[in-house]
Amino acid sequence: MGHGVSCARTGDEHDYFRAAQLGDLDALTALLAADPSLALRATLYDRLSALHIAAANGRLEVLSMILDRGVPPDAVNRHKQTPLMLAAMHGKIDCLLKLLQAGANILMFDSVHGRTCLHHAAYFGHVDCLQAILSAAQTTPVADSWGFARFVNVRDDHGATPLHLAARQGRPGCVQVLLENGAIVSALTGSYGFPGSTSLHLAARSGSLDCIRKLLAWGADRLQRDSAGRIPYAVALKRNHGACAALLNPSSAEPMVWPSPLKFISELDPEAKALLEAALMEANKEREKKILNGTKFSLPSPSHCDDDDANIVDDTSSEVSDTELCCICFDQACTIEVEDCGHQMCAPCTLALCCHSKPNPTTLTLPSPACPFCRGSISRLLVARTSTATAGDPDKPASPQLARRRSRRSHNLSEGSSSFKGLSSAMGSLSLSKLGLGSSRTVDSDIGDLDKPEHDL
Ligand SMILES: [Zn+2]
Numbered sequence: 294m295g296h297g298v299s300c301a302r303t304g305d306e307h308d309y310f311r312a313a314q315l316g317d318l319d320a321l322t323a324l325l326a327a328d329p330s331l332a333l334r335a336t337l338y339d340r341l342s343a344l345h346i347a348a349a350n351g352r353l354e355v356l357s358m359i360l361d362r363g364v365p366p367d368a369v370n371r372h373k374q375t376p377l378m379l380a381a382m383h384g385k386i387d388c389l390l391k392l393l394q395a396g397a398n399i400l401m402f403d404s405v406h407g408r409t410c411l412h413h414a415a416y417f418g419h420v421d422c423l424q425a426i427l428s429a430a431q432t433t434p435v436a437d438s439w440g441f442a443r444f445v446n447v448r449d450d451h452g453a454t455p456l457h458l459a460a461r462q463g464r465p466g467c468v469q470v471l472l473e474n475g476a477i478v479s480a481l482t483g484s485y486g487f488p489g490s491t492s493l494h495l496a497a498r499s500g501s502l503d504c505i506r507k508l509l510a511w512g513a514d515r516l517q518r519d520s521a522g523r524i525p526y527a528v529a530l531k532r533n534h535g536a537c538a539a540l541l542n543p544s545s546a547e548p549m550v551w552p553s554p555l556k557f558i559s560e561l562d563p564e565a566k567a568l569l570e571a572a573l574m575e576a577n578k579e580r581e582k583k584i585l586n587g588t589k590f591s592l593p594s595p596s597h598c599d600d601d602d603a604n605i606v607d608d609t610s611s612e613v614s615d616t617e618l619c620c621i622c623f624d625q626a627c628t629i630e631v632e633d634c635g636h637q638m639c640a641p642c643t644l645a646l647c648c649h650s651k652p653n654p655t656t657l658t659l660p661s662p663a664c665p666f667c668r669g670s671i672s673r674l675l676v677a678r679t680s681t682a683t684a685g686d687p688d689k690p691a692s693p694q695l696a697r698r699r700s701r702r703s704h705n706l707s708e709g710s711s712s713f714k715g716l717s718s719a720m721g722s723l724s725l726s727k728l729g730l731g732s733s734r735t736v737d738s739d740i741g742d743l744d745k746p747e748h749d750l
């Protein structure tokens with residue numbers, strides 16, 4: 294077998310591949326019973342095995358049946374593409390998972406552009422496949438031999454990482470997942486696109502506002518030039534992506550950026566992270582509105598003020614009174630709790646505390662944020678538990694929904710650039726006694742002229 298040439302190419306073989314494509318398990322079983330060697334055949338020109346065909350067409354039963362017969366999962370076609378790559382290209386998550394489970398190698402490179410399955414998932418925008426491959430990368434030998442971080446940033450023959458491809462193709466979901474898994478936001482391409490492009494250049498080229506938002510929120514540099522000397526702004530202008538250009542214009546307000554030590558984020562409690570993420574997106578959206586205001590590019594504005602929303606806010610007003618008000622902004626409810634000291638504040642204030650406008654390119658290290666109330670170091674951020682005893686279940690976290698609704702109210706976080714430094718110096722001017730160390734109700738009477746310090750000084 295393996296050298297099944299001309300004379301061996303029978304009608305059976307044609308039927309076999311056809312059955313794999315259609316997911317006709319009965320026909321396939323009968324054909325294999327008659328000629329078991331069919332299992333290892335490939336189509337004449339493209340060298341597609343039945344596994345390739347099943348994976349590309351999402352035929353899970355066929356795929357499973359062939360794998361169960363002991364056929365190795367990593368056969369390659371004419372372009373050195375594995376069934377896993379085809380599943381990733383076509384977004385066939387069930388087949389992809391089955392192949393991973395069967396031990397398919399995630400670190401194979403095709404001969405077209407030298408791309409891995411991760412590249413293909415990112416390029417075609419299949420977030421679920423991307424995530425599955427990344428989880429596999431954490432548990433398979435790839436993690437030991439290559440290291441997970443290196444795999445996330447694996448380059449193709451043209452120096453393109455999966456993040457570059459996702460940005461170029463306008464795949465914000467994939468951009469997000471890759472960034473959260475350690476994709477380097479400032480990585481330059483080799484010869485892909487214009488040489489020396491960043492993901493921000495490529496997102497500017499594709500005109501994807503969502504990708505640009507995410508990249509900027511992860512610290513992408515608007516001033517980085519490609520080998521032709523162009524900043525992403527110039528790329529967006531040239532492609533007539535006006536709204537993108539407005540955000541990329543170096544003279545427009547800097548967006549808020551996630552805290553640079555990624556470790557800090559990955560250690561975040563998922564609920565706390567969701568709250569902070571919502572606060573960050575909200576803040577940046579407010580900022581965008583200002584940037585785009587007066588230009589002809591207006592964003593679809595979220596319906597803040599419709600009647601339904603007003604009713605929802607009213608419904609929650611009793612809950613609001615049960616919740617501690619944030620002692621920094623005196624505007625929003627405390628939703629985040631600092632460990633180990635237990636001080637609480639709202640998500641936007643926490644974000645302002647941990648954010649800085651740009652990662653320091655030279656040191657890459659930041660003074661780790663401290664609790665603004667006691668100056669103690671922050672070991673973890675958690676969703677605040679409601680402190681009132683009436684809440685009944687003290688273990689029940691504050692509703693993220695509630696917090697999000699509240700964060701929709703106008704919030705001055707959106708202006709200018711916020712930095713930990715700015716906030717901490719602002720906090721320095723407030724005496725601890727006036728802050729009331731977390732019990733906001735004692736503060737209300739003697740707050741005087743300290744009300745609502747800016748988040749972003
Ligand atoms: Zn606050």
Ligand SMILES: [Zn+2]
Nearest residue numbers: 634636664667
């Ligand atoms: Zn504290």
